[in-house]
Amino acid sequence: MSAIGTPMKRREDPRLLTGEAKYVDDIQVPGQLWMGMVRATVAHATIAAIDTSAAEAMDGVFAVYTGADLQEMGLWGAPLPCAWVVTPDMANPAHYPTAVDEVHHLGEIVAVVLADSRYRAADAAEAVVVDYAELAAVPNLDAAMAGAAVAHSSLSTNHAYHWPLVPDPDALEAAFANAAHTVTAEFVQQRLIPAAMEPRGVLAVPSPYGGDITLYSSTQVPHILKVMVAATTGISEAKIRVVAPSVGGGFGAKLNINPDEMLAVALAHRLGRPVRWTESRTEAAGSTHQGRGQHQRIELAADAGGKLLGCRVHIDADMGAYMMLITPGVPLLGSFLYTGVYDVPAFGFTCDGWFTNLTPTDAYRGAGRPEASYAIERAMDLLAAEVGVGPDEIRRRNFLGGGDRFENLTVASTLVFDSGHYGPNLDRALELADYDGLRAEQQRRRAAGEPVQLGIGLCTYVEICGLAPSRALGGLNYGAGGWEHAVVRMLPTGKVEVVSGSTPHGQGHETTWSQIVADKLGIDPADVTVLHSDTAISPLGLDTYGSRSLAVGGVAISMACDKVVDKAKVIAAHLMEANVDDLVFENGAFSVAGTPAASTPIQAVAFAAFTAHNLPDGVEPNLQEQVTFDPPNFAFPFGTHVAVVEVDTETGGVRLVGYTAVDDCGTQINPLIVEGQVHGGIVQGVAQALWEGVHYDEDGIIKNPSLMDYLVPSAAEVPSIRTDSTVTPSTSNPLGVKGVGEAGTIGSAAAVMNAICDALSPFGIADLPMPASPQTVWRAVESARATTGGAS
Amino acid sequence: MIPAPFDLVTADSAEAAVAALVEHGDDAKLLAGGHSLLPLMKLRLAAPAVLVDIGRLRDRSFVRDDGAHVTVGALTRHRDLETSPVLAEHAPLLAAVAAQIGDPAVRHRGTIGGSLAHGDPASDLPAAVLALGAVLVAVGPGGSREIPAEDFFHGFMDTALHADEMLTEIRIPKTAGAGWSFQKFNRRAQDWAIVGAAIQLGPTPRVALINMDMQPLRASATESAVAGGASPAEAAAVAAEGCSPPEDLNADAAYRRHLAQVMVRRGLVEAAGRSAASGQSTVT
Numbered sequence A: 001m002s003a004i005g006t007p008m009k010r011r012e013d014p015r016l017l018t019g020e021a022k023y024v025d026d027i028q029v030p031g032q033l034w035m036g037m038v039r040a041t042v043a044h045a046t047i048a049a050i051d052t053s054a055a056e057a058m059d060g061v062f063a064v065y066t067g068a069d070l071q072e073m074g075l076w077g078a079p080l081p082c083a084w085v086v087t088p089d090m091a092n093p094a095h096y097p098t099a100v101d102e103v104h105h106l107g108e109i110v111a112v113v114l115a116d117s118r119y120r121a122a123d124a125a126e127a128v129v130v131d132y133a134e135l136a137a138v139p140n141l142d143a144a145m146a147g148a149a150v151a152h153s154s155l156s157t158n159h160a161y162h163w164p165l166v167p168d169p170d171a172l173e174a175a176f177a178n179a180a181h182t183v184t185a186e187f188v189q190q191r192l193i194p195a196a197m198e199p200r201g202v203l204a205v206p207s208p209y210g211g212d213i214t215l216y217s218s219t220q221v222p223h224i225l226k227v228m229v230a231a232t233t234g235i236s237e238a239k240i241r242v243v244a245p246s247v248g249g250g251f252g253a254k255l256n257i258n259p260d261e262m263l264a265v266a267l268a269h270r271l272g273r274p275v276r277w278t279e280s281r282t283e284a285a286g287s288t289h290q291g292r293g294q295h296q297r298i299e300l301a302a303d304a305g306g307k308l309l310g311c312r313v314h315i316d317a318d319m320g321a322y323m324m325l326i327t328p329g330v331p332l333l334g335s336f337l338y339t340g341v342y343d344v345p346a347f348g349f350t351c352d353g354w355f356t357n358l359t360p361t362d363a364y365r366g367a368g369r370p371e372a373s374y375a376i377e378r379a380m381d382l383l384a385a386e387v388g389v390g391p392d393e394i395r396r397r398n399f400l401g402g403g404d405r406f407e408n409l410t411v412a413s414t415l416v417f418d419s420g421h422y423g424p425n426l427d428r429a430l431e432l433a434d435y436d437g438l439r440a441e442q443q444r445r446r447a448a449g450e451p452v453q454l455g456i457g458l459c460t461y462v463e464i465c466g467l468a469p470s471r472a473l474g475g476l477n478y479g480a481g482g483w484e485h486a487v488v489r490m491l492p493t494g495k496v497e498v499v500s501g502s503t504p505h506g507q508g509h510e511t512t513w514s515q516i517v518a519d520k521l522g523i524d525p526a527d528v529t530v531l532h533s534d535t536a537i538s539p540l541g542l543d544t545y546g547s548r549s550l551a552v553g554g555v556a557i558s559m560a561c562d563k564v565v566d567k568a569k570v571i572a573a574h575l576m577e578a579n580v581d582d583l584v585f586e587n588g589a590f591s592v593a594g595t596p597a598a599s600t601p602i603q604a605v606a607f608a609a610f611t612a613h614n615l616p617d618g619v620e621p622n623l624q625e626q627v628t629f630d631p632p633n634f635a636f637p638f639g640t641h642v643a644v645v646e647v648d649t650e651t652g653g654v655r656l657v658g659y660t661a662v663d664d665c666g667t668q669i670n671p672l673i674v675e676g677q678v679h680g681g682i683v684q685g686v687a688q689a690l691w692e693g694v695h696y697d698e699d700g701i702i703k704n705p706s707l708m709d710y711l712v713p714s715a716a717e718v719p720s721i722r723t724d725s726t727v728t729p730s731t732s733n734p735l736g737v738k739g740v741g742e743a744g745t746i747g748s749a750a751a752v753m754n755a756i757c758d759a760l761s762p763f764g765i766a767d768l769p770m771p772a773s774p775q776t777v778w779r780a781v782e783s784a785r786a787t788t789g790g791a792s
Numbered sequence B: 001m002i003p004a005p006f007d008l009v010t011a012d013s014a015e016a017a018v019a020a021l022v023e024h025g026d027d028a029k030l031l032a033g034g035h036s037l038l039p040l041m042k043l044r045l046a047a048p049a050v051l052v053d054i055g056r057l058r059d060r061s062f063v064r065d066d067g068a069h070v071t072v073g074a075l076t077r078h079r080d081l082e083t084s085p086v087l088a089e090h091a092p093l094l095a096a097v098a099a100q101i102g103d104p105a106v107r108h109r110g111t112i113g114g115s116l117a118h119g120d121p122a123s124d125l126p127a128a129v130l131a132l133g134a135v136l137v138a139v140g141p142g143g144s145r146e147i148p149a150e151d152f153f154h155g156f157m158d159t160a161l162h163a164d165e166m167l168t169e170i171r172i173p174k175t176a177g178a179g180w181s182f183q184k185f186n187r188r189a190q191d192w193a194i195v196g197a198a199i200q201l202g203p204t205p206r207v208a209l210i211n212m213d214m215q216p217l218r219a220s221a222t223e224s225a226v227a228g229g230a231s232p233a234e235a236a237a238v239a240a241e242g243c244s245p246p247e248d249l250n251a252d253a254a255y256r257r258h259l260a261q262v263m264v265r266r267g268l269v270e271a272a273g274r275s276a277a278s279g280q281s282t283v284t
């Protein structure tokens, strides 16, 4: 029986669900010191004075260091890294773990307390008195662009970079000049707090001898972290071990190189004592990077029949106060997707990055692609209205390849889409959602003038994942490659150890990898153990983000299995006194083609490889192979989402009452895990549409830092999600797999907003800002009623 | 999310709790379910030096049929109100309100006494006791006293309780099948109401509003209109009269006034329907 394609239950879940899993905060070591952070309570100020005397006098306090103290101690080898310098002239003000003279955002660290308990560290941090001389703050993108205040005194402007992607400017001009229909729309991608279930945490344990240090971190990127710890602290990379124990979600927020983490390592190394810190929820609002933060303008040009001629996009992107690891590149990750699943002959994209006095932005589930798919999918609905056809019809008229299956198709943004088959995917989603029935019910409510109206929203998204071909990353000035590393070794007893370079933080790598290996080696998945997330065990890897684990790391494992089988075959042929070319490998055993009865199981070969008593000349003992896979292209998953909302026109309340998702992530290894990723992803995008958003005041202070006011949805807010899939294998890797970790988020915000605007179209409401809070919706309905006399 | 230091005293009776309050004065706070007090402490918005834990006073957790009224112990958890057969029969509004509080974890910890004593205008149970015309019983160093619900709420998180008093029970007149409704408008199931309305019809129809002022309060203009035979729409139109609604990220004052009207209208319609179903006339 094939393990690939089987909806196996996740082997990780029993330990996660019973509380057996160990997170960073569960690891306690003797002699540890807790860090308590003194964080900026203002967004922009010079530090006039810091009084640490009261804190230093408190029981259990080991030391209090200001940013200036730490600078003097020479703790830093380099500022915190930005790995994606998108243009040669990009502004990149130095970002050290602690502010010294000037603070640039709420939550920036100005001093750190070390104490013998978490509580005492918090008490002492509160006792540190900081005297700020406030400077004019840049509290949002508009202010950044207006430029009345500048976010960094060291800079003369808030402008960070300009990045154009306009393959053929003349063609673009012509497209708009010749258009029968044009649509221009502006959208705001509000800032989001990633809010992983487990907050960030760190424990740095120095060894008493030799200067080695072990860093336990709630991170998505142990391998990248190791390199960056070395760069930032100057500690020799060879002396650093990074361990990511169980990690309770990341969504991008745990792929960064954070000030607090660097403080823990540098202080532990310097003091020779373990140093730890666990973020609190309200602390996280200002100290962990946020997602989105863009103003978008999209223009579409179409012919009389609604066939797209051109697409022009401009983004203003809020960097926040500093360039963190990939801050400037996040908006650009979306640049290639603004034409969506559509055949658009002419395309142009420009992006300006701007500094504000807000917490830095960086990757958050989807990173640039949800923004892109939101803009094009909302704009397509506006175009449908302009042309006078339904949202399904406008999409069909424009699908790449006419909605038929294609492979390796070059699109206007210059990328080559690996594979797609959009027509049947849309058909299936509409059928599953009972689209016609929904439209009939919508008509009934409209005709009856019911207070609670129905809205139906489509989103046909495509996304770019499987990061990434190293050369392509190099072309984008990204500071690293995109390969992934894997080792597969058969142990003497025939069991298998897999060493994975990609690092799970909730995705179920252990289950999926064991299914791949089981099929490839013809063994029981239960015989496969997956080792990961510890640089001492898995020294090579580029970790988990950008829906890359399976499409890069899983493929590396599959290829390593192939190499194991190849070597085993040589040994088996020797043992069986047969010709290698005559051997076939089936169901975990080698036999001469045509005589399956006389077979040698691969476990027996593994034992023979271990004893090495009788190996062919030139063959090394043991069955262990490694592969570093660098994909030739990205993968482009796609899908159709159909959201159904009820909008209460009396209260403005929006209820998501139905959701259908038909996703295509190519070949599926574990459909149950795919479904889980789709569910979670969808809800995260729905959250942006309906609930989440950071509120800053005019001084750059967060008004909703706690989960009481920052509205992360729960299961109670979400209807049962109907899922199905189509399967169009990728051409970018031998398994035919694409990624699915972010797809749900990339499709869902647009689907929901399209549904809300659809419900309210009789009121003449074409667009609403996210999140579509009840007050926002009610206001829009009220003003529509006032100006038009109302639709119902 | 880390509270300031405090001492913990565990009380084994209401009298012991009151004695501890007397001993420690203003530095002390009762701790019941902890689901309002502990969040404030974790945000360091409250920092009592002494917590007097009354959460273990099991004998103060009950719902009892006392003839003309139902008596509820102050330490009764929301979940026990929600599932009480006595309330389902004699004061279904209270059970329905309790069922809408927070999420299951909150309902298994939070107590009615804590919710009322906290005096938060955004909380649900204060509106329920106002609509039901309940009487609250408190003990202090000088013995116990009765406080009608309508005299209990004084201002933002300010009640008639003295610092050294503890709520012990709540007496609720039986509603004899009269219609009722609870309308709660929020964004997520677990949230406090942006605006809510608790309505109990009967000889004295009462309409109480949630989050419409600095304190839980009754919509007196609506109540008069209902008593005078106005339609639900007419009575609801004056629901926000005299209110000074708070403003926050979810709603400004104008929107809250509007929501109050919608909630009260829908509630009056639903309550009237329930009255009719149980053979009661709409108003009396």
Ligand SMILES: Cc1cc2nc3c(=O)[nH]c(=O)nc-3n(C[C@H](O)[C@H](O)[C@H](O)COP(=O)(O)OP(=O)(O)OC[C@H]3O[C@@H](n4cnc5c(N)ncnc54)[C@H](O)[C@@H]3O)c2cc1C
Pocket (backbone or CB within 6 Å): B029, B030, B031, B032, B033, B034, B035, B036, B037, B038, B039, B074, B075, B100, B101, B102, B103, B106, B109, B110, B111, B112, B113, B114, B115, B116, B117, B118, B122, B123, B124, B125, B161, B165, B166, B167, B168, B190, B191, B192, B193
């Ligand atoms: C996530 C979350 C969601 C919530 N959602 C809602 C909601 O939707 N609606 C809602 O109404 N509430 C909500 N709550 C609040 C919840 O109902 C609380 O449990 C309740 O408000 C307080 O009850 P408690 O027993 O926890 O009181 P505690 O927190 O223990 O105490 C609250 C205050 O009352 C005092 N006190 C407690 N008992 C007594 C007594 N017997 N006599 C005198 N003083 C006393 C305490 O000293 C303290 O000042 C929510 C809470 C949370 C954490």
